[in-house]
Amino acid sequence: MTDTIETPVERDSAEMLRFATAGSVDDGKSTLIGRLLFDTKSLFSDQWESVERVSQQRGDEYTDLALLTDGLRSEREQGITIDVAYRYFASPKRKFVIADTPGHIQYTRNMVTGASTADLALILVDARKGLVEQSRRHAFLCSLLRVPHMVLCVNKMDLVDYDQEVFERIEAEFKAFATKLEIPDLTVVPISALEGDNVVSRSDKMPWYEGTSLLHHLETVHIASDRNLTDVRFPVQYVIRPHSNSNHDYRGYAGQVASGVMKPGDDVIALPSGFTSKIESIETADGPLEEAYPPMSVTVRLTDEIDISRGDMLARPNNQPNSSQDVEAMVCWMDETRPLAVRGKYAIKHTTSEVRAIVKDVQYQLDVNTLHRNEEAASLGLNEIGRVTLRTTKPLLADEYRRNRSTGGFIIIDEADNRTVGAGIIVGCDKR
Incomplete structure (x- = not known):
């Protein structure tokens, strides 16, 4: 259902933007994504027919675009999103991967999952309700996860008669809250996902808005400089x-x-052994490369035979990651059954390595709405976030998350049943 046909070269060379949607329940996240897919003609005819059919069966007066992303039957029955739904679409200028994350507070962990790899966070607010607890919660989490770009979409402007004062009041309130966070790039857009106003094209119903449409911003936001191109980090996944x-x-x-x-x-150094060598060649299935950069998957050959195995890392001799067994991290706890507690033992999955760890200390639990630190907390329950100290069985080759998202994040695994029970970002390492 596209008007133009791109050649494989044009399609492959287009830059990709990964963005996550977030917000409170019923703010219109799924409808917005459906609108983007529909208006950019990124749907197959059978997808559209299925959505029309389900909308008619439910007695809706309109074709519910939210059904394009609310793919799980339980979500359709409840009218909410409970899982992270990933969708792909493309415009002539850029390719997109969308993570439609849940709004309910009990699914905050899913929102963390969707935002952890995002280049941009898109937070929706219902123009009738203004900022709510989940709006602030998701903004804080995106800031904590160092998502480089944030867009606040004030949705359902059609239900407030496209009132400029309503929009400006919400914009001012959010910007005041954002001053407490680390948000390097913030854009605010008034939209109506249901009607399509300011989503793909500018709306004539809000002449007072001088910015661009949402899609135009997504197509043009500069992300090339967001990646760390200074610190060479190559975690070895497999020895061929x-x-x-x-x-x-x-x-x-x-x-x-x-x-x-x-x-x-x-020149490179293999860690943790410390042996040095030179890169002889960089190869892919399509042949040798003159250079490799994130997030490319490649095979590196060295001029010397060095004992390197999975979990080791190649870096520059004069620019190495921290090597430490004592790690301070902000952790989002995801286990419904057992809280994170002092002396708890877990497995840590970091880049391509896996180590065991014990929780030495819970420094504080953070209230993401007030940013108040509860230093009396001795554990973290489901969806709670806190600063903890971990001791690992062998050193982690890591950077602070604020410097390098790829080597500064990890997941926590319960070894008893191999479940992922937490996600963490490294805020400090005691250098060995």
């Missing part, structure tokens, strides 16, 4: 050693470039 006679000397290290730029001839 072919067994054929013709390639018995081949040894390659496969993985995804976490940060920095790597080129053949560069």
Whole structure:
């Protein structure tokens, strides 16, 4: 259902933006995404027919665009989003991956999952209700996760007669709250997802708004400089050693470039061993490369034979990550059954390595609405966030999250049943 046909080269070369939607229940997140998919002609005819059919069966007076993302039957029956629904669409200028995250407070963990890899956070507010607790909660979480760009969409402007004063009051209130957070780039847009106002094109119903449409902002927001291209970090995921006679000397290290730029001839150090070498070549299934940068997946060959295994990391000799067994982190707890508690033992999955850890201390639990620190807290329950100190069985090769999102984040696993029970961002390391 697209008007133009892109060649494979044009489509592959388009820059990709990952963005997460967030907000309170019934603020219109799913409807907004449905509107973006519909107005950019990113739907198959059978998808649209299915949405029309379900809307008619439910007795809706209009075709409910939210059904395009509320794909789970339980969500459709309740009219809410309870899981992270990922969707893809493209415009002539950029490709997009959307994470439609839940609004209910009990699903805050899902929102953290969706925002952790996002380039941009899109927070919706109902123009009739203004800022609510979840609006502030999600803004804080996006700030904590260092999402580089944030857009506040004041939705349902059609239900307040496109009133400029309503929009400006919400804008001022949010900006006042945002001054307490670290939000490097904030844009505020008045929209109506149901009617399509200011979503894909400018609306003539709000002549007082001088900004661009939401899609235009998504297409043009600058994200190339958001990635860390200074600190070379290459976590080794797999060692390639072919067994054929013709390639018995081949040894390659496969993985995804976490940060920095790597080129053949560069000096590197293998950690934790500390042995140094040079990059002989950088290869992919399509052939050799002159350079590699995040988030490319490549195979690196070195000029020297070094004992390197999964979980090791290549870096620059004069620019290495912290190596520490004592880590301070902000943790979002995701386990419904057991809280995080002092002396609790878990597995930590960090880049391509996995280590065991014990909780040494819970420094405080943070109220994300007031930003008040409860220093009396001795544990973290479901969806609670706090600062904890961990002691790992072997050093983590890590950077502070504010410097490097790729090497500054980790997940916490309950070894008893292999469930993910928490997510953390590193705020400090005691350097060894």
